[in-house]
Amino acid sequence: MSKQQPSLATLKTELADVTNAADPRLLALAADSRKGAQLLLKQIQRRLERQEIAERAFQERLHYERRFWAEGKLVAGIDEVGRGPLAGPVVTSAVILPQDFDIPLVNDSKQLTPKERARLYPLILAQATAVSIGIGSNTLIDQINIYQATRVAMQRAVLGLGVPPQHLIVDAMQIPVDLPQTRLIKGDAKSASVAAASIVAKVYRDHLMDTYDQLYPGYGFKKNAGYGTAEHLAGLADRGVTPIHRKTFSPVQKIITTQSRS
Incomplete structure (x- = not known):
């Protein structure tokens, strides 16, 4: 049978x-x-x-890292999130990956779903040699502009690493630190280190904006992360400017000007 x-x-x-x-x-x-x-x-x-x-x-995406690893160097990838929103800080992250890093799904955070990012975030923290966050507050952004605030936040992320890197891979920015830097256009899609940093920064900032949504309801921060959506603009018109809004950004500036005249 x-x-x-x-x-x-x-x-x-x-x-x-x-x-x-x-x-x-x-x-x-x-x-x-x-x-x-x-x-x-x-x-x-x-x-x-x-x-x-x-x-x-x-x-x-490990091409650049391998080049520096072959020279015996620790390399950190740096990326930012939150340059465009009307509210909240710009958040940067610096990540040093070990040579045996093995999470193939780590890619540009914009290519991933919120669920995928949330799943990868703790895996990156567990495998990384070092991870750091740098913040540029909305106040700093208003004081020195978004580009310079992003550079300062990146500097803070690099200096906050528990293990000092010997080379930086940066997504199209120049960081004010005395370290050699490889600047890549769309670096988060070309370097695993920058991609890991983009995920860490994105998840961190999203959690922050979720908290701000509870503190300042009516703007939709949990859904729009501070970007100028219709709900956010309606909230600005109805409720006014919050302490986390970027006062130098045009839509917010217009609300402040309108309210000061009324």
């Missing part, structure tokens, strides 16, 4: 851990003539193909 074939549900469970297209279990699945088995095989093959593409892209 021929051996009974395992159910498709059983096969799906047993093959969930397949990570290699050469896995002998896939040969057995390919020999299974059932339509469901062939569909399962195609699903697994597509998943492995996506994983392979992601892994190749991740290895490419």
Whole structure:
């Protein structure tokens, strides 16, 4: 009597851990003539193909880091979030990754969903050699402008690292610190270190704006992170300017001018 074939549900469970297209279990699945088995095989093959593409892209994002690691240098990636909003600080992060860093999904934070960022955030903190946050408050932004405040916040992030880096990879900015710097356009998509920093900065700032949403309801900070959405502009018109608004930014400035005249 021929051996009974395992159910498709059983096969799906047993093959969930397949990570290699050469896995002998896939040969057995390919020999299974059932339509469901062939569909399962195609699903697994597509998943492995996506994983392979992601892994190749991740290895490419370690290109700059490997160059400095080969010279025995600790390299930090730095990125910012929050240059455009009307409210809240600009937040920067500096991240030093170890040479055995292995989280292929770490990519430009803008390419990731909020759930993906939330899942990657603690993994980055656990694997990183050092992580630091630098803040440029809305007051600082009003005093010296957003570009300069971002540079100061990046400087704070670098100086706050518990382990001093020997080289910086920066997303298109020049940081006022006495360290060699590699400046990359869209660095968060080209460097794993900068990508990790972009995720840390984004999650940190989003949590901050969630708190501000509770302190200053009616502006939609939890949903818009301080950007000038219709809800935010309506809140400004109805409720006025809060202590976290950037008074030098045009829509906020207009509200202040209008209110001062009335």
